[in-house]
Amino acid sequence: MVDLLTKSKIYLSPPHLSGREQQYITEAFETNWIAPLGPNVDAFEKEIALKVGVKDAVAVSSGTAAIHLALSLLGVTRGDKVFCSTLTFVASANPILYQGADPVFIDSERETWNMSPKALKRAFQESVHEGNLPKAVIVVNLYGQSSKMDELIALCNQYGVPVIEDAAESLGTTYKGKPSGTFGKFGIYSFNGNKIITTSGGGMLVSNDMEAINQARFLASQARDPAPHYQHSVIGFNYRMSNLLAGVGRTQLQVLENRVAARRSIFDIYHYALKELAGFHFMPELQDTKSNRWLTTLTIDENVAGVTVSQLLEELNKANIEARHVWKPLHLQPLFKGARYYAHGKNDHVAEMLFHKGICLPSGSNLSGGELKRIITCIRETVTNSIRNRSYLISGKHEV
Numbered sequence: 001m002v003d004l005l006t007k008s009k010i011y012l013s014p015p016h017l018s019g020r021e022q023q024y025i026t027e028a029f030e031t032n033w034i035a036p037l038g039p040n041v042d043a044f045e046k047e048i049a050l051k052v053g054v055k056d057a058v059a060v061s062s063g064t065a066a067i068h069l070a071l072s073l074l075g076v077t078r079g080d081k082v083f084c085s086t087l088t089f090v091a092s093a094n095p096i097l098y099q100g101a102d103p104v105f106i107d108s109e110r111e112t113w114n115m116s117p118k119a120l121k122r123a124f125q126e127s128v129h130e131g132n133l134p135k136a137v138i139v140v141n142l143y144g145q146s147s148k149m150d151e152l153i154a155l156c157n158q159y160g161v162p163v164i165e166d167a168a169e170s171l172g173t174t175y176k177g178k179p180s181g182t183f184g185k186f187g188i189y190s191f192n193g194n195k196i197i198t199t200s201g202g203g204m205l206v207s208n209d210m211e212a213i214n215q216a217r218f219l220a221s222q223a224r225d226p227a228p229h230y231q232h233s234v235i236g237f238n239y240r241m242s243n244l245l246a247g248v249g250r251t252q253l254q255v256l257e258n259r260v261a262a263r264r265s266i267f268d269i270y271h272y273a274l275k276e277l278a279g280f281h282f283m284p285e286l287q288d289t290k291s292n293r294w295l296t297t298l299t300i301d302e303n304v305a306g307v308t309v310s311q312l313l314e315e316l317n318k319a320n321i322e323a324r325h326v327w328k329p330l331h332l333q334p335l336f337k338g339a340r341y342y343a344h345g346k347n348d349h350v351a352e353m354l355f356h357k358g359i360c361l362p363s364g365s366n367l368s369g370g371e372l373k374r375i376i377t378c379i380r381e382t383v384t385n386s387i388r389n390r391s392y393l394i395s396g397k398h399e400v
Helices: 004-008 021-030 037-051 063-073 094-098 117-130 149-158 208-219 243-251 256-274 309-318 349-355 369-399
Strands: 056-060 081-085 102-106 136-140 163-166 187-190 205-206 278-281 294-298 340-342 358-361
Touching: 004 149, 004 369, 021 037, 021 243, 021 256, 037 205, 037 243, 056 208, 063 094, 063 102, 063 136, 063 163, 063 208, 063 309, 081 117, 102 117, 117 149, 117 205, 136 149, 149 163, 187 243, 205 208, 205 256, 208 358, 256 278, 256 294, 256 369, 349 358
Parallel strands: 081 102, 081 136, 102 340, 136 163, 163 187
Antiparallel strands: 056 205, 187 205, 278 294, 294 358
């Protein structure tokens, strides 16, 4: 693999521009609309709402900001509880802390790697017994895969608790034909540089509650009261998206289906090339769903595969290829030490297993065939060499 070291770096999920973004950016400059307001922002909100089939949307500075606004709109405050998927990026739960509330983490299940209905049901039952229901449930759709929304929504409706669907990674995914991010009281999307479409940095809050979205616009714009002077009655935030970035988003949205098709094709190539490797198990796709396959992820059983995730990551890094561990569960993070957590089952901690065995492979929609071949070759050679070395060591022991 020496020749691989001289090759350019392959990133996990780099931005992929359509080539037409400059049109809206130039228009913004020519009309002097470069503030966090303007026609691109208004249009982007309408286009996203139309694309996913909701009544309204508000463009903001990040997916994190969108979650924070949703929690604010739901009245989450100090001392409240919020249930949240544990297998996710910290941005899903940080806004809970912004509000002074207490996160309670819910384990994953194996079919989607997302929130376990079994664990959620147990968390609700204990909350009822304690007389302290959560104010909200944040359901995360991991790596583009939809959660079991029917089961999770039914549980939340049973207890009258609103859902915030964190679809930061799953724009373009469908669950039983319905777009990801549209099942809860609020849905959020991220347009960070590594997402399936990007505005460089940005996010979107969506809902069928138009009054709530209008209130979100108000809060995201420093909560300025309608007065002839600057007057503020509640705490607001500087969360509105720039008109420049919204222009980028509008163009990116036009190629969303192409990006989904490319990512799914990349997953299929990996699966075809690596499925025969013992101990390699790709993230499944739930029946009646279509994942955008934002990242191709899999687990490796080192006892069967003959190689560990850490070994494979090390060899990929040596070959100038970026790959990563699956998210470290939030209930294991020092930031959330002492937070309550509900496992999938007794002595069955699915998120922890996925963290220890999981790996994310480069999945950018602009990956070339040559780059894919380079990644796959590195993986196969690493596995072959590891097995050969183990056999040699075992053989050597027998000889002694």
